[in-house]
Amino acid sequence: MKPPRFDYVRPDTVEEALAVLADFGDEAQVIAGGQSLMAMLNLRLAGPRVLVDISRLEALSTCQETGDCLEIGAAVTQADLLDRADLAEAVPLLALALPHVGHAQTRNRGTVCGSLAHGDPSSELPLCLAALEGQVVLRSTRGERRLDAAQFQTGLLSTAREADELIVAARFPLRRAGAGHAFAEVARRHGDFAIVGLAAVAHDGQVRLGVAGIADRPEIREWPFEREDIDAVLNRLAWDLDAADDLHASARYRRDIVRGLGPKVIAEARSCAN
Amino acid sequence: MRELNGAARHRIGFTLNGRAVSGWAEPRLLLTDFLRQELGETGTHVGCEHGICGACTIRIDGRAVRGCLYLAVQADGREVQTVEGLADPDGALNALQRAFRKHHALQCGYCTPGLLMSLTDLFARTPRPSEAQILDVVGGHLCRCTGYAGIMAAAREVAAEP
Numbered sequence: 001m002k003p004p005r006f007d008y009v010r011p012d013t014v015e016e017a018l019a020v021l022a023d024f025g026d027e028a029q030v031i032a033g034g035q036s037l038m039a040m041l042n043l044r045l046a047g048p049r050v051l052v053d054i055s056r057l058e059a060l061s062t063c064q065e066t067g068d069c070l071e072i073g074a075a076v077t078q079a080d081l082l083d084r085a086d087l088a089e090a091v092p093l094l095a096l097a098l099p100h101v102g103h104a105q106t107r108n109r110g111t112v113c114g115s116l117a118h119g120d121p122s123s124e125l126p127l128c129l130a131a132l133e134g135q136v137v138l139r140s141t142r143g144e145r146r147l148d149a150a151q152f153q154t155g156l157l158s159t160a161r162e163a164d165e166l167i168v169a170a171r172f173p174l175r176r177a178g179a180g181h182a183f184a185e186v187a188r189r190h191g192d193f194a195i196v197g198l199a200a201v202a203h204d205g206q207v208r209l210g211v212a213g214i215a216d217r218p219e220i221r222e223w224p225f226e227r228e229d230i231d232a233v234l235n236r237l238a239w240d241l242d243a244a245d246d247l248h249a250s251a252r253y254r255r256d257i258v259r260g261l262g263p264k265v266i267a268e269a270r271s272c273a274n
Numbered sequence: 275m276r277e278l279n280g281a282a283r284h285r286i287g288f289t290l291n292g293r294a295v296s297g298w299a300e301p302r303l304l305l306t307d308f309l310r311q312e313l314g315e316t317g318t319h320v321g322c323e324h325g326i327c328g329a330c331t332i333r334i335d336g337r338a339v340r341g342c343l344y345l346a347v348q349a350d351g352r353e354v355q356t357v358e359g360l361a362d363p364d365g366a367l368n369a370l371q372r373a374f375r376k377h378h379a380l381q382c383g384y385c386t387p388g389l390l391m392s393l394t395d396l397f398a399r400t401p402r403p404s405e406a407q408i409l410d411v412v413g414g415h416l417c418r419c420t421g422y423a424g425i426m427a428a429a430r431e432v433a434a435e436p
């Protein structure tokens with residue numbers, strides 16, 4: 001189908017974008033790469049009065065290491081990030097997960113922050129941000145605030161972003177010395193939405209496991225390495241997440257992925273840790 | 275700040291396969307429809323119109339993207355490459371197109387323009403792609419005819435060319 005009618009604005013500065021958002025609030029919709037939004041417009045699941053295109057804003061097109069984070073601007077595409085030669089060193093989990101995000105053709109346009117803003121419960125980047133305890137930087141004419149991943153995503157396709165706020169960047173913590181990471185997902189075909197996605201971070205005697213695709217947002221759990229009843233812990237987690245049947249997989253299949261793939265992902269993260 | 279009224283048509287211009295083109299578009303007009311209906315360049319196909327099938331894949335500023343997930347107004351000032359730009363001006367097919375023909379990588383041809391543009395993008399970036407890299411790119415397309423074997427054979431042949 002075709003998108004419904006909307007006005008289009010392309011601000012030249014972040015301040016202009018914020019002014020438009022302050023004026024129009026939830027009647028405005030920000031577009032960066034549009035790899036989720038354009039499909040929703042075409043299907044008429046979205047119908048903004050004004051579309052605010054931030055994809056050409058220079059100020060949001062940079063990726064930089066600030067302190068202990070890789071700060072990724074809102075116009076940075078998934079392909080830009082994947083092209084960084086030092087990504088596997090800087091944020092290994094992103095280097096592992098990004099190839100699973102959509103297809104090469106959508107990563108060329110889709111942004112990291114856009115994926116976070118969309119908040120699909122099965123998508124890889126919100127899972128990574130949650131597993132790494134990263135942050136989202138939001139700005140409005142009222143000021144700037146940073147939200148932890150857990151505060152940012154509030155549920156299925158919903159976030160704590162206020163209508164007048166622009167996501168200007170995502171902050172992914174840089175690899176801590178000695179930390180190990182692993183990522184795996186089960187999807188119908190490579191590039192499809194994950195039925196279940198798993199991300200593990202092993203560090204300092206603790207392992208954190210993130211699970212996407214079951215609850216309405218990524219769920220994170222943490223255990224000490226020496227925990228021996230890991231199968232029982234994963235089984236409990238699988239039930240806790242309250243999986244549901246849908247077109248793609250049964251609840252039981254989802255639990256089986258957590259129980260079956262979980263130990264492998266954890267073991268792999270631990271084997272990369274030192 | 276560029277502000278375009280949703281009810282009006284606006285002048286849009288970009289470089290298409292090396293030449294300057296322009297036309298009129300409402301903000302909601304998809305780039306695929308602008309190419310096909312406003313410019314009459316019907317080589318780019320439209321399948322699902324929500325990013326799944328890959329038939330609409332074109333290159334913008336040297337990157338393969340979905341034409342159906344791109345607004346015409348967003349292409350203003352960009353460099354756009356479509357399947358029409360692949361063959362020589364005299365109509366002689368390029369190496370990738372010849373390999374597609376040789377390996378029966380197309381039957382109905384609906385998916386073909388998109389696949390050609392995705393593979394063109396791959397070879398531009400990675401002249402000797404691995405099997406996995408080819409698969410990754412072909413995996414972003416649906417072909418309901420060929421079973422993909424011919425497409426893979428054609429891509430492999432081009433990848434192995436000196």
Ligand code: FES
Pocket residue numbers: 319320321322323324325326327328329330331340341342343
């Ligand atoms: S028509 Fe664009 S992906 Fe199907």
Ligand code: FES
Pocket residue numbers: 379380381382383384385386416417418419420
């Ligand atoms: S040749 Fe018919 S869809 Fe691919």
